[in-house]
Amino acid sequence: MSTAGAADTFKSADLVVQETKSPKTMPPLEDLKFGTTFTDHMLTVDFVEGEGWGKPTIKPFGFLSMHPAAQVLHYGMGCFEGMKAYRGPDGRGRLFRPDMNMARFAKSAQRLHLANFDSQELFTCLKELLKLEKRWLPDKEGYSIYIRPFAFSSTHTLGVAAPSRTTLGVILSPVGPYFRSGLTPVDMFIDEKHIRAWPGGMGEHKVGGNYAPTISPMVYAATEHGCSQVIYSFPQGSDPDNALISESGAMNVMFLLEKPSMRPVKDRELVTAPLDGTILPGVTRDSVLELTRGWGEFEVNERPLTLGELKLAHDEGRLLEMIGCGTACIIQPIASVKRGNGDVYETVQRWGDVNTLTTRLTKQLTDIQFGHTDSEWSVPFE
Incomplete structure (x- = not known):
């Protein structure tokens, strides 16, 4: 122009x-x-x-x-x-x-x-x-x-x-609260049919065209599966389990996993999709990554996560927590995710324990937002 x-x-x-x-x-x-x-x-x-x-x-x-x-x-x-x-x-x-x-x-x-x-x-x-x-x-x-x-x-x-x-x-x-249920854990549906964003497209931008197509899948998830929101996947080949987990229609999603190990104490890892152009670079997403990296308690990785890896973590009891994060919801605990084939992947840890990731992040972020904790992230406007 x-x-x-x-x-x-x-x-x-x-x-x-x-x-x-x-x-x-x-x-x-x-x-x-x-x-x-x-x-x-x-x-x-x-x-x-x-x-x-x-x-x-x-x-x-x-x-x-x-x-x-x-x-x-x-x-x-x-x-x-x-x-x-x-x-x-x-x-x-x-x-x-x-x-x-x-x-x-x-x-x-x-x-x-x-x-x-x-x-x-x-x-x-x-x-x-x-x-x-x-x-x-x-x-x-x-x-x-x-x-x-x-x-x-x-x-x-x-x-x-x-x-x-x-x-x-x-x-x-x-x-x-964004969800009428407040911070009560929600169930989410994994959509393996519709694609939220393609490489080279507009997924990393906050444009209206990214959101209008999510309405029909969201209504389907609610009416057919009783789920509050949709998590999108991105296919890789013909095997559905090779599909990559993307993000929700309204927030980024993260998974706290125990890593496979023969040792008595298993290492943990927080995983979220990388910013490859199809993922919205959420402000809350970035804040969660920076905070948890500062804790130094577990690995924090932006990497591809397949449905097959999520399924295996669930089957082996290593799927500890799932969270959605965004400006509207801040931190939203996810109790389970459902697939169209009938699979349901539930978390091991439950919302409410003071030591859970969801509880700790909610407190730390809201303490900053409401000014209980001094932080350069909290900017007075008066």
């Missing part, structure tokens, strides 16, 4: 704030359903080729207006981010590793050839939005404000071409 003669980014110094005259009543925290309640204001800014970026504006929350031929409606040219704000015991609002979210958002936008912008300018505008909406930030642990930056092609041309218009925005939603 040519931006000759146009501003290459919007500026936080130009931020316009239009406060609502009709503030909403906040619902009780226990009534919050993830992603359905929104705050009073939102941030928007538009780019037009030849004119550049307009002024970023915080305005009352409301509907967006777009041309019926907008490319996002026809070709899915849109991306988004997911991050959270937390209120600590000192009353201050905090963000968790926002630099990683801002960098990933910019990378996703670039992959779609949307207009370039300065991530730091966006972050400054985001902090102003959060300050304005501070009353919406829950003061109870387990609750937070989910932050959804998004960008899409608002070019109104029916043609598959580089966009000439971009709309960028941020909306906020106070939330509780």
